[in-house]
Structure formats: structure tokens, C-alpha cells
Amino acid sequence: MILSETDLRDRLAEPTGKVNMVLDTDTFNEIDDQFALTLAVLSPDKINLRAVTAAPFLNARSSDAGDGMLKSYDEILRVLERLNASKDDFVFKGSDSFLPNRTTPIESEAAETIIELAHKSATPLYVTAIGAITNVASAILLDPTIIPKIVVVWLGGQPFYWNTAREFNLQQDIVAGQVIFDSGVPLIMVPCKNVAEQLRTTVWELEKYVKGRGAVGDFLFERFCGYSKNHFGWTKEIWDMAPIAWLINPEWVPSILTPTPVLTDDAKWAVVPGRQLCRVAMDVHRDSVFRDFFTKLDHFSR
Numbered sequence: 001m002i003l004s005e006t007d008l009r010d011r012l013a014e015p016t017g018k019v020n021m022v023l024d025t026d027t028f029n030e031i032d033d034q035f036a037l038t039l040a041v042l043s044p045d046k047i048n049l050r051a052v053t054a055a056p057f058l059n060a061r062s063s064d065a066g067d068g069m070l071k072s073y074d075e076i077l078r079v080l081e082r083l084n085a086s087k088d089d090f091v092f093k094g095s096d097s098f099l100p101n102r103t104t105p106i107e108s109e110a111a112e113t114i115i116e117l118a119h120k121s122a123t124p125l126y127v128t129a130i131g132a133i134t135n136v137a138s139a140i141l142l143d144p145t146i147i148p149k150i151v152v153v154w155l156g157g158q159p160f161y162w163n164t165a166r167e168f169n170l171q172q173d174i175v176a177g178q179v180i181f182d183s184g185v186p187l188i189m190v191p192c193k194n195v196a197e198q199l200r201t202t203v204w205e206l207e208k209y210v211k212g213r214g215a216v217g218d219f220l221f222e223r224f225c226g227y228s229k230n231h232f233g234w235t236k237e238i239w240d241m242a243p244i245a246w247l248i249n250p251e252w253v254p255s256i257l258t259p260t261p262v263l264t265d266d267a268k269w270a271v272v273p274g275r276q277l278c279r280v281a282m283d284v285h286r287d288s289v290f291r292d293f294f295t296k297l298d299h300f301s302r
Helices: 005-012 032-041 065-082 109-120 134-142 144-149 168-172 174-183 203-209 214-226 241-248 286-301
Strands: 019-025 047-054 125-129 150-155 187-190 255-259 277-281
Touching: 005 277, 019 032, 019 109, 032 047, 032 065, 032 214, 032 241, 032 286, 047 065, 047 109, 047 241, 065 214, 109 125, 109 134, 109 144, 125 134, 125 241, 134 144, 134 174, 144 150, 150 241, 168 174, 187 241, 203 214, 203 286, 214 286, 241 286
Parallel strands: 019 047, 019 125, 125 150, 150 187, 187 277
Antiparallel strands: 255 277
């Protein structure tokens, strides 16, 4: 299901209006997914959020990938409740493990939902992944006919010029990343190093602009403060707002078209001639993103 170069360039163009989107998130893994979900819900003029799917993760906050997914599912519900957003037929559980190989999908509510919404959408469905990309890769393996119907936006990996591709989202499921990079799906890549990591903030900034802004503002502030015991001279990246910001205003996340590299088994980038184009973010205008978030949160709480 490879797109023609003309159709591919059309899919990779910067969005100019409102888009249909699914958000795939490992929400309990850290504290940035909660901010990204909130920003997406508070941006209905730019984002028609069709569903939220829970992604697997494994770190000190989970006992295994499936446990991480279930904890993320519960965290999604907590955020949406504080946003007064409907949760019925809107939040779906994802994979309980990572991909075993490049040809075997893992069936889940999340993968089936992505497939269903891709076929229903009159315009390309933006599948925005801010965790391990297992659910999205599984959806493509289950039904490759969705490839021309979706655009994958992924916060994952490092810049293509970096000496490694490794970062948390990508290294959780390298096989799923390889499926995405080799599938021919239109791909918008938001790297972490030198790009998403610029979205840093502090306890004191959030105390002024987030705390007291409704139940969700207090929840986000509590989650942020609880992430570290020592706030002295401390900033924290809110990485996952970057792909949401690109959908809202691509000028805030400057990007370029470039050939898609190969993701190797040892998590490095390899340049291979003849690969299709993808779009990769090169920078983030940090202040513009946070001003937008603070403004929307303030309006919501009034």
C-alpha cells in the first residue's frame, strides 16, 4: 500500500486546518503525557480527538508492559474526568506486550480502534503516538490498507544525525519502530534530543499558570511536583506536548522533509538510498507552546 510521491508529499504537508486524531499514549510512564492529552482536549478548533488509546511501557512505574498499559489506561480516565470530557467509547486498552517480531501483530482494542477510525475518516487520520509505537505498528500489520488513510506522528527516537536512535519510547519496542519505518506509512517524526527536550518548565512557572486552574490544573501540578523530591534549580521536560503543538501550529515546531532512514537492530540510524520521504522536526519554539497551553487552561477553568 505504498503511496505515490505526490500523495505522500500531500500527506506530509503541514496541517492547515482541523485534523482528525487518535492519541496513543503511555500516560502513566511519566508526567508529560498528561499535559499532552490536556492540550489536545483543549484544542478543539485544531484537533478533533476521536479516541485515546493506552500504550504499553516498562520501567520502575510498572511490573511489565501490560501493567504499564493498564496503569496508563487508568491515568487517561483520571485526566479526562478532570477535563469533564466523555470517556464512554473513547478510551481503549492497548497491547499487553511489545511486538515479538516484524510480522506478528498484537491484537487489542487500541489497534482495532485505529483501523476502524482510519477507514471511517473522510480525511487522513493523524495517529499521534507519544509512547512505544506497538499499538500503531500492530494496526498496520493487522490491516495494511490503512497506510494510505493515516499519518503517523511519533514522539520517539533521536535526531537522524545523532549517533544513536535510542530514547525511551523507541527502545521500548525497536521492532515496532522498524515496522513503522519500513511500512511506507506517512511519518512525522519528533525527536527528543535538541527538539522535544526544549519543552522544559519549573515548579514555580506551573504554580503561577497551572495550579488553581480547575481540577485538571491542580492534578497536573501535583503530578509535576511529585516527579522529583528536589525542586531546587530543577526543570522538567514536558516532551509529549511537541507533536500536539505541531498539529496546532506547525510554525512552533519547524520541520523538514528528508529520506526515511533505516532503524537498525542495535537502535542506530542507517542511510539507505531510495527510501521514501518523511518529515522530521528540527526545533521547538518553547515559549509559544507553553503560552498556548497556559492560555487554554486558564480559559477552561473560568
